[in-house]
Amino acid sequence: MAAVKSSGRAAVNRLAVVGVIIATLIFLAPIYWIASTAFKPRALATTVPPTVLFQPEITSFIKLFVKRVQMNKAVDPATYAAAPWWEQRIMDNGERVLRTGDNVQLSGYPSRFMNSLIIAITSTVLAVGMGTFTAYGFSRFRVKGEADLLFFILSTRMLPPIVVAIPMFLMYRAVGLTDTHIGLIILYIAFNLSFSVWLMKGFMDEIPKEYEEAALVDGYTRMQAFFKIVLPEAATGIAATAVFCFITAWNEYAFALIMTNRRAQTAPPFIPSQLGSGLPDWTVIAAGTFLFLLPVAIFTFALRGHLLRGVTFGAIRK
């Protein structure tokens, strides 16, 4: 009887694993498809039936970074031979690279990518910095109305971006902060600060008070104890919080769409705007998407032990 039961359970287990494999393949198919489109020749990107096997190439990434126009006649063989290899790939597609003098003109993508990096990194450092101090304050000292204050801090995170964006847009316009890096950085700090306080408070609560108390007895000031004892203990938590804040700022779309249009525009509003009208070159869009998603994918693996905690604002710690 027992044998029947356990072999039945083993069969269920095996079936579940098959289910897991199928589900994983279905879930990863969209990501695989966008990644593979980035490496396809343009002619194979939108075929019916879809092209699965192809010779991967990086032409779309070259096209992503430079400004180019359609050529109206075939390229002169001497010019072709004199061009560097990457430019030849563009000429193969019947296009030529635009230059000012001898300098290759860059497309909008590299500057948007840089904007995303600058804005996400700066806002993360500041939000996590402030959040760490505040979390320590809440974790170690008695604060009047602590629960209400923490609720207030969390509730700022729950505000729909569009609701906040309307008055912020008017205020930014009045002081000239629209389409500036600093403008978006401030918005992203405000957006991430509450998250950072809540997550860091969880990490701070886990560091035994006795560590600092021992240091205080040894003659450290509270400030020294914080910097020399607590911060090193909280390093993992700070890193995890920072990665979460970075990803949030990196991915943010609504504020960036409303507050920026060129100079400080980040990648999320820029990448879809490439679709434009007419026949889009999906290989270039896919290349831009691939490069944009890559850091997030890497960070997700780096974070895997803290994901649950992060997405629940530190409420569930496993």
Added chain:
Amino acid sequence: MTSVATKMDSLARPAQRRGLSDLGIRNLFIIPTVLFLIVFNIFPLIYSLGYSFTDFSASANAPANFVGLRNYRELLGDENIWANFVITAKYVIISVSGQMIVGFGLALLLNRTFPMKGLVTTLLLLPMMMSAAVVGLFWKLLYDPSWGIINYALGLGDFAWLSNPDAALFAIAITDIWMWAPFVMLLSLAGLSAVPKYLYEAAAIDRAGTWYTFRRITLPLVAPILLIALIFRTMEAFKTFDIAYIMSTQPTTEVIAIRLYKQAFQQWDTGKSCALAYIVLIMVLAITNIYVKYLNKVKER
């Protein structure tokens, strides 16, 4: 008890130390954050509350005129706005229930030991870490009626997912389910792994059936964490903007956040959008309140 004592203790003897007192440090650490959030979150809201009683337009040079409650009256009596709320509700129901079913289903499948479990789980979590705007964009490639792989894989011919008024909302919800089912899965896995093994052993000894065990042991014990996932996803789905805005321009997919965006930044009907923003805000705060109360309850366990 001891923790309270140390807290009082450390506040009570600041003077004898060098450097800042504990009270000073506490204020130095907490006040800037609270001020920052007041200046950049609460102050703008007060500012827009003022505008919500005016006919102000940010694109016109005319000064704002006080119109009392007219904006609110007009909005609440506007059938189109209600239609936007109905679309939002439909979207929330389809996408959140899809996420709960798919996410919990995945968690049930994953809740056992098998090789490379950690890797598989992390891979499944990738979608929720991505930018909704970019996800919406590349799903447009997948949904393309003439050469998208979805129609090809399902044999649907040239079914126009996103330009079909009836299908577009579903198409967006499917993308949202792909993105956020992993979130429900992650929470459910935590809930499932916390169910004590001896309960299952006891059930096995009593020869309880699989369904009975699931209904009487698994489900009740995972329910609190599922409810957290449900409330959190409801709140987020209610605020949906990026994914729907990128994927479709159909009027049947105009959720309330898109309506608000258009009214504020395309029609420049600033005063009225501030009023609409307040109506949305009150709804969001109501859901948030439920969420936080619930989080605290779960935390206390």
